[in-house]
Amino acid sequence: MPHRLVTLILTLCVIAAACGDDGGDDPAADPADDTTTSTTEVEADGAEEPLPDNLADLVGPSPGLDPGAAQQWYLDREVERQEALVACMDEAGFEYVPVDPAELSESPWDADIPWESDEWVATYGFGASTLRYPSSVLGPDLVGYDDQPDDAEPHPNQVYVQGLPEDEQEAWSAARTDCDARAWQDSQSENLAAAFNERFADELAAMYDAVRDDPRYQQILEDVRACVRETGVEYVDHETTLNAIEERLAPLDPVIADGTLDEATRAELAAIQQEEIAVATAVADCDGRFLSDNPDYQALLAEHEAEFIAEHEDQLRDFLSQADA
Known part of the structure; x- marks a missing residue:
């Protein structure tokens, strides 16, 4: 796996759990679950039910504030998509064994180490220098x-297709491509958050700017920095740290790309990785690796979200009403 792909995977993980330079969460980054508020519901007296006071309940679980719920949402949607694939392939006259969603989420790190766990941080730091090059x-x-090949048993679909005549193998692949596209389109049509982010992009950007400009937010960051400094580690913010690591890694890229590491390169990379892990561990211990872990930040974000929903109530009701139609 090229290091750019690994960086992309990590960047997506960070974006999902962070807002701006220092990890503010974007609760609108995930699709809605089955409990999303519907504006068609009314109270017994005929009045509309109040909207939720947070974006997670409005449009679905956030990977930052509730990573477990967000992950479960994706798993549930993938199960539904796999079931749709089975039905579609059956209509095309072929067998298809649904894939376990867990098998689709290969990670470039040790699968036995949970993402964002203390062990993960102690092993990979921020994942910048430690997941950039192949082991x-x-x-x-x-x-x-x-980057070592997986010795797992082949999936039943692979076994089934290999047992078909060559012309039927091609037909199976064509049917699978068509069914996959149809299932994907169906799943995207239910992605409320994608439409929400597009409709309220400017308003959401303004809200997160307001969060970052809030003096309480700046104080939270300073508290994290002060806590980290007490461990003897200098820390400004997540972006500054990653940029500094990138500057030190860039000269090593062409050397490591050749597949040979001289002692000087090996020593430099070892020093970078050691420093990265030390900073990441200190930041994590100070509730600053992702600010979603910080209770003060959670309270601050909740306040701004409630204000956002109150200020845009009419537009939000109209948006949700159209989504329900």
């Missing part, structure tokens, strides 16, 4: 992403 090139003394 097959770095060797056992440096940390890299797993």
